[in-house]
Amino acid sequence: MYEFIASVLRLYDKGSEAAQKKTSVSMKDSLDENINLIKTEFNNSEDLTIHIMRIRTTRIAIIVIDNMVNKDILANCVIKPLFHKEINSNPEEYISGISEEVLITDDITKINKLEEVCTAILSGFAVIAVDGFSELLSVGIQGFQTRSISEPESDVVQRGSREGFVESLRTNISMLRRKIKSPKLCFETMTVGNISRTDVGICYLRDAVSDSILKELKCRLRNVDLDTVLSAGYLVPYLEDRGGVSPFRTVGVTERPDTVCGKLTEGRIAVMIDGVPSALIVPYLFGEYFQTLDDYSNRPYFSVFTRWLKFISFLVSILLPGIFTSLGTFAPEMFPTLLLNKIAGSIGHTPLSLTAETILILLVYEIMRESGLRMPQPLGYAVSIVGGLVIGDTAVSAGLIGAPTLMVVAVSAICSYIIPNLYAPAAILRLAFTVCGGIAGIWGVSALFAVVLINICSKTSFGIPYTAPISPLGASAFRDIFIRAGWKTLSAHSEKVQDMPGAENKEDERND
């Protein structure tokens, strides 16, 4: 057995060595050899376009991917000037001459490795290869179609910018630059994904960010072992701290540049992925789920009101069906008499037990929601109407389900929409609380509540307690968690995320 494992490991090591050799292949002096190398690497792909030209006595090839470059710029700023270039007798200076004197673009890099050439071509660069030179030029003339900037659909605010992130990383970066006109705003890019080679941008404010958190983030991104990165969710597990299973995320996701800018000033770091119209924010704490941009646009008293509505709604969305089931099953005397009569009358006329009925309605509701979400929009409306009519009216009048139970599930469902980012954990926890309440009554609900609370309390985001600044308690909890203080107070006591209570020890550990 040991021999077998050792042989498999040896084979694996050989494979890694082969991959290492492949990535470090240098380009040749011969143009034909270089073209063959590239064609082989691309497996003669249909969209790989190679223009071979002869300018006086020199053969030049321009290699691009079809529809990834701007053809006008290619013709006017690259090909046309090349024909006016005098042939330099000194071959070593030929490439430098082209890049410095001929090409009318600013994003020009010399490359001489096959991997670099492939990455450049795939990123929409035009690569210029000259016969007799092993160095190639990559010219940034990307020109692929992108979606224009529009209002984000899942991150809507009442007052504030209507701009949302788009798929292009460069456009997203420019949106942040326009909002924070400071040289302290820094961007770094990394490549993630073994096959997709996706560009990932790290964005932070130099004076605000914690060096140790930034270092840790880069380390985690380097350790990402994915073939492709097609959405923000792919990276989330790699950015979260180690720990047990949890329904809650310790990485924030937003589609709004203004939200990202606000977070950056608090010392947080944004991670933007090329091709994804949203940004990840780290570190992300539990209290941030309840903060929206509108909180800071409205007057403080109204923001406090809406924030407490969110706290209460979240608790109602996860606990209400469970408490209703547990009390209805094991302690009906807890209900006020009139309500108890209604519930008793309703349960008496339905074929299922209260627990089974609640679980059934919750599941039907989730099915309707999911089908409405995935269907084309006109059909989605139809699903909602049919579902609403069937469940809301017919099922109750037919005596299949009770009206109070339907009401409880409906209230719980509406409450869960008040914080869209918490919908997923709320949906699962709601079901779990209902099952526990049905089996073990208020005891089961309480015990599960304790477990969920312990789970939240045991989490950290980049070493910062997930529950900060509530527990451990910090003064900032009374400025921007329980209440939203006025802007004068907030700006006078601005606090960085790394200064949260409970983060000190972790900071020391990271520095050690």
Add this chain to the structure above:
Amino acid sequence: MTDRISAVQLFILLTAGKLAGLILYPGVTDTYVSLFSFIPAIIIYSMMVYFLIIPSSMRNKISGLLSARYPERWLSFFFSLYFMYMVFLRLYRFYRFAQLNTTEGLSPLFITLFILTAAVYAATSGSEAVARFSGFVFFSFLICSVPLIYLMLQTFDPGSLTAISKGTTGDTVWCLQEIISESDDLALMFILSSSASGKFRRTAMLWNTFILISFLFFLIIVGGSVIDYIEGTDYPIYKITDSASFLQRTAPVFVMITILCIICLISAELYVVMKLPDNFAFSGKQKKFFIIIIAAAVYGGALLVIFFSGLRDAVYSEKVRFIITMLFSLVVPLISFAVMIIKERKVRA
């Protein structure tokens, strides 16, 4: 470094547990002592606690200057036994509480084991998780207390304030003994103090005083209004809620707070029980072995205490509990502190 927790978190944890213990199980199970006898006992205890805490705080003060690591192996072993003893007691009491309150179809044993599992989960999540969880529970308790006290004030009887003088001296002594028997948080403090940071002593005083004064007010207000319902009952607060019609619907809140507080306490004790093998076990394997043995012992011991009344009466009689708690909360820390000083002097000499 990993297990360093702030002093505030630590005392939220300890005092929340104490509060739960005092309010929910003030020891009237067997003797039916008037709740008012607790008031002078608590006043005395709140003064005593400053002296009881001295060995822990002094040891903590100088521990950074010492060359050896304390507590020593043999001490850690006995402390882990003591905390297991307290875990069994709390589980048994919770089992009794569940027996009184659960309706048909629910097994109190199942609920107790569920609670124990939740506490084990909390304990294995680390000291910081336990401390933060306790902080949440403590704040929840305070938030829930406000509407409850408001409801109770509806039937507030001002004449009950004079009832403080009621009760005999013997009752007060007995109550004081009961409170001290519940003071395993002092022993917890002794163990955790080496891994706690922050302004330890000052927060200790503040939190203890704050909690005891709150409890005092709670007793005066609640006790005066519902004294008739308490006499001769097993679990005062539950019976208050169960008997007084205006409080009947708040029973789930009490049940929920009880469960949360119990998990706080048991998880803190279990955490210490799991950490102590670091000191008395020699290697990683031995430590793992001890933890497995301890886990089996906790589950097995809980079942033994619940089902064997003879064992329970022997090890949890009032005097035994009082002596053991005094031993581990005051005597052992004091001796340990003295031994530590003597040893250190020898080393330096």
